[in-house]
Amino acid sequence: MAERLLLFATTARGTEDLLAAELKDLGAKRIRQDRGGVRFLASLDEALQVCLWSRIAMRVLYPLGEFDAPGAEGLYEAAASVPWEEHLTTHHTFAVDATLKDTTHAHSGFVALKVKDAIVDRLREKLGARPDVNTRDPDVSVVAHLVRDKLSLSLDLCGDPLHRRGYRVRPTAAPLKETLAAAILRAANYTGEEAVVDPMCGSGTLLIEAGLIARRRAPGIARSFAVERWPGMGPRARELLADMRADARRNERKVEVPLLGFDKSDEALEAASRNVKAAKLFEEIRLSEGDATHPLPVPEGGGLLVTNPPYGDRLGSGGQKGMKTFYFKLGESLRSLQGWRLWVLSGNPAFESAFHLRPIARRDLWNGPIECELLGYRAQGPQWAMEREESRPHANPTRNSGPRPARSETTLGPAHEPSDVAPMRPQHEGEEDA
Template sequence: MKPQPSQSSPRRPKKPHPVRPERDVLPPASHFATCPRGLEPLLEAELIAAGAQIVRALPAGVLFMADAAAEMRANLTSRIATRILRKVGFTRYQKEEHIYRAALELPWPSWFGVDKTIAVKVGAQNASLKSLNFITLKIKDAICDRFREETRERPSVDTEAPDVPVYAFFTPDAVTFYLDTSGAPLFKRGFKTEASAASIKENLAAGLLMLSGWEPGTPLLDPMCGAGTILIEAADMALNRAPGRARHFAFEHYRDFDAALWKRIKAEARALEKPLRKLPIFGSDLDRWVVDKARNNLAAAGYADVIELKVSDALELTPPAPVGTLVTNPPYGERLGEAEDLADWYPQLGDWLKKGFSGWDAWIISGDPLLPKLMGLKASRRIPLFNGMIETRFLHYKLIAGSMRPLKPAPSAG
């Protein structure tokens, strides 16, 4: 027997509230894609390739217009995006009670069934809200109350792995409601089984490779590969494999999901893949346990025999080819006491690159503004990026003979 609606369940006001969300609701085909800050131009290019029309780039994301096919294709093929959010509502507000009413007015049951689990997340920028947790609860209540009104049932909440993640973003006087079409963040490709303590996210790793100008077929080395994230992203790019090929997406839970269209889009992506083969991609790490993690991840991605891995101190490696590209995420002293040890190590790193990798392009990401300067190499480019909340620089060193800065001569005895 279906549960009866509670006698105390709030009802929508008989008279429309002065601020009605219908006035400002954006079309369902309007979207916002999030990404690591600094990678917005790369994301724009990917969205255009997926069939979207760019509206505007913002810090850490891109506004765009897309139909169902472009939304699916962006989720499946974007290496840079973190989430693809579909806008479903926008309204101005003056008081917190307006937010509940605005969320209640949205036709949630027309977008997904009561059998789907939900979770609400809230973000804000300069919004004068007393409690984001309270607002989150009120939006959840509004969604459930709307379902009760129409179906006499309410969806269950699953904060860990919801079928339908709902987002609300607040500015000082407005709120935008989104349905997340991705589900789990897109940097979770669906096959990685292991992570190392200093792993970077897959979308940032892909961004580093794109920014470096590395071309598939050119030898690539990550001498401090950790769990193999950069290596796997490089292999995916070299073989033109869709990063989302092994995972599920939230849009598959929505009422407007077109299974036949989705099947066709996945088939199109598979048809563009290149045959599996040995690639000139090389990785190493000093820690055997970490290298074992990388091997497990490579095997899960189907690259066990594609990429060459070894256990080695980075400073003992020799170049795997006369020329190539080195991209790596070395330690930069996030824990107390590490910086002093690294201050002795970075000059050795610079000496190793200068002496052994003439003809190579080296790219290093660092969250410490001082340590890379100890390498004694002059960076030709410094690209600002964010690794999560850490502000970093992606540094390019064109390694040619004599690129080490000469040391000042000691004063003579006379």
């Protein structure tokens, strides 16, 4: 393999710019954002730093090529043209994972099978024997992505996707992916120096990711990577990663800021507690029962309040009207917290108007198949609450989806945020040379 590798890291759509910025911090060069991922150039050393340290990337792929692959025969021929003998031996196991978009093939399994057959046949011809397939724990993971008749083939440096940090031992309904939680914290410019509160913490993902940042802990410290088992590059990768892991452990630091989670569900708190323990952040993160539509005992001095309220589709909601009332009450409760920055990921289009606070930053992003908005706010403090109290009775939240009244505009402060928030919308194309 060449001295510098041209790699592609995948990420949730709408977070490409955040991943690009993180990759730049990790030493990547020639960074180019694409839809759902970022291309970059890295030495083996830098590529391994990305595997160990990227909080946002889901996979790190080493592209082998892009081919025209019409029909079943085209698929086979395209896959057979790759020099697999450079990447696999007869003693290493492999598996093929296929994804499809706009193709005439009905099943990804069929595409994976064709690619697998081509690999096996080529290696039998070149090496006189074939490697075994191991779909559960392969040494070499081949990723096939077919869009119409264009087949991309890559090797996955990570194996298990990077969101599997190893701490999610007890999920709840609708947990965020760990990598998406990290992207949200990066969008909120969280660097580990502020208190964090998640008033609806569910299984605790946002808090745990904040804890890892505050602890300066490498998100991949507790796992291994497929590249460590690759023929050729494996031994060098193992050696480099052993040093990187030791460095990472040495450079961890004590968490000096409060990290607090609330939820009204016992089941969610139980799951969060187990996950926090598995993440070895039991002393750093405090969890309590609480209702976010009522004042919560948050620490003085402010910080980052970040959360992912129920969207109303999967969690049972009492209908859209019930959700609007819930969001309105949430807005009433959270906006009066003096000195707090609020960041909310919502997948319910009714959230923004019902929450009734003017965002100072926003971005569209995808939480799996759900299109969401990430909204940034600055809480107004008790002064706001007093003014609201004086002007009661206030409007019915379910009817309050039109433009804000002029008085609110002045009360709610600046429309454009000063220095501590990320740009209003992600850039979609662009190249950076570090």
